[in-house]
Amino acid sequence: MAIRLGILDQSVVFPGLSPQDTLRYTVELAQLAERLGYESFWVSEHHGTPFSAGPSPEVLAAYLLASTSKIRIGSGGVMLQHYSPYKVAENFNVLSTLAPGRVDLGVGRAPGGMPLATKALQSGKEQQTLEDKLAELDVYLYGPAGEEHPLAGLQAAPLPSVPAEVYVLGTSADSAELAARLGYRYAYALSIHNNPEVAAAAFAAYRAQFQALRGRQPEALLGIAVVVAPTDEEAAELAGEGVNVRITFEDGQTVNVTSLEQAEIFAKQAGKAYTTEVKKSFVVHGSPASVRQQLLELKEKYQVDGFIASNHIADVEKRFRSFELLYEAASSIEPYAVQA
Structure with a gap:
């Protein structure tokens, strides 16, 4: 199977940059990723913090879809605990109608921000489990709701010809088992929770328990921080002491x-x-040859289908160069075609 490679950009506001600068660089990075041949580009959701300019991945995804033509664009992810599944389905059904076959919907259970922002987002809302909300989301993405549903006949119009691909994002075996029960794709964020034993258990649980609902097939991605430079020494310096x-x-x-x-x-x-x-922090780093070997080892260790890569290099030119060299490293493993 060809290795898959995508980018997660968290729209980090580095010192000396304005939020406007940061979002412009996010757009430019997505365009670079498309030119290079990356398969996907995801943006994150962070609330109530000056460190990120990306609280609304669905809004940013719409702009990125309009600024690119082939690469898949998605959320990494939407923090579903804050929102109505129906409204999330409407948002991503609109995106999928505008750009059929190009939209990914990553969903997470973390608060995605500071406690005061979480209180504001959840004010007056009835609390549900993530599993209940994901099941509700599934109804509306494919709608209309069946006769057994309390809102029978409701659909999150427009229903696209190709619905968004849903990924459950997590850092535990519980999240993997949830993705498996609902028949969704799964991404484990080793870049957030550096625990190899937990990651291995999560992927094993996902593969063992996957239910092929709606004809969906299992797919497991590993989220990693990656820094690539012309030499191992420069990469180690850029990776820093995070x-x-x-x-x-x-x-x-x-x-x-x-x-x-x-x-x-x-x-x-x-x-x-x-x-x-x-x-x-766990950061894959090195020259293209070194990183190529590390990717092969991680792919074998966790039996994943591909990677979602991020990095926090403050220097914009070096950050973009790192992603150029990363694609070079991955392409040397096994080339693949970008989906049209």
Whole structure:
């Protein structure tokens, strides 16, 4: 099977950049990814933080679809706990009608932002489990709702000829089992939760429990941070000393952030006692030849179908160059055709 390669861009507002600059670079990176031959380009959802300019992936995806012509565009992901599944289905049905066969809908269960923003997003809303919301979303993506549904006959018009491909995003075996039960595609974010044992268990559970609902086939992607440079030494310098910080609150809630500064802000807004666990970020890095070998090893280790790659290189030119070299490395493994 040909290896798949996509990009996740988190629209990080690096020092010295404005949000407008950041979003312009997101658009330019998507256009570069299409020219190179990447299969997909996803954007993330982060609320109430000055570190990201991307709180609305569906809005940004619409602009990116209009700014490209072939590459798949999607969310990595929509934080479904905040929203009505019906409205999410409407948004992505419109996108899929405008760009048939080019839309991915990644869905996550994390808050995707700071506690105050979460409170604002969920104010007055009835709380449901992610599984219930995903099942509801599935009804509306393919609609209309059947006779057994409380809103029988309702559909999230327009119904596209090719609905968005749904991915469950996660960092645990629970998320993998949920994706398997509902017959959705699955992406594990090793870039967020660097725990190889958990990742292996998640992919094993997904493959073992997958249900082929609506004729869908299993597909597993690994989300990784990747830095590629002409030499191993330069790549190591660019990769830096990033960390993942896992916050555990007294009530058992856990949240992953990327710095102790963000952890302190998050905990202060949450107003709960907490502990933190700091781990060095897992970053695939090196020259194209070195990264090619690392990708092969990861693909074999986790038995995945492909990768969603991100990086946090502050220098725009070097960040774009890294993605150019990454595609070179991946293409040397096994070339593939971009979907039309």
